[in-house]
Amino acid sequence: MLQRIFTFFERYSFGVCTYLGERFNISISKIRLFFIYTSFLAVGFPLIFYFFAGIVLDLRNYIKRQHTYYR
Template identity: 45%
Template sequence: MKRLKDMLERSAFGVCSYLGEKMGISSARVRLYFIYISFVTLGSPVLLYLFTAFWLNLRTYIRKKNSWLWE
């Protein structure tokens, strides 16, 4: 079960984990709030989630490229 959870977290871009670490709360709680807010607002937080996932991937790519440049 833990392996499945880890796989899903990696494939879901790690946005909830990142936000949970930054706010100091568990990622499970962030996911739960995200689900609740999505139901109330009819899915509009999905756009915010996708934007954040794009931003995190871009940031990771830039960091990898910069570390390779300085080595």
């Protein structure tokens, strides 16, 4: 049951932690823990950053797909 929950969130999340982990060569689980812990300490501010970064990454991927489609 717990594995299904993890799979759901990994599949349908924005991929911000994965992007940051690959970009800066840091473990993805450490970045996720950082977001979780700082969300408790900073009263949710990192969640706002996470959603904003997710929207930016989604738009970036959308633009890349459109650019390759019209080539």
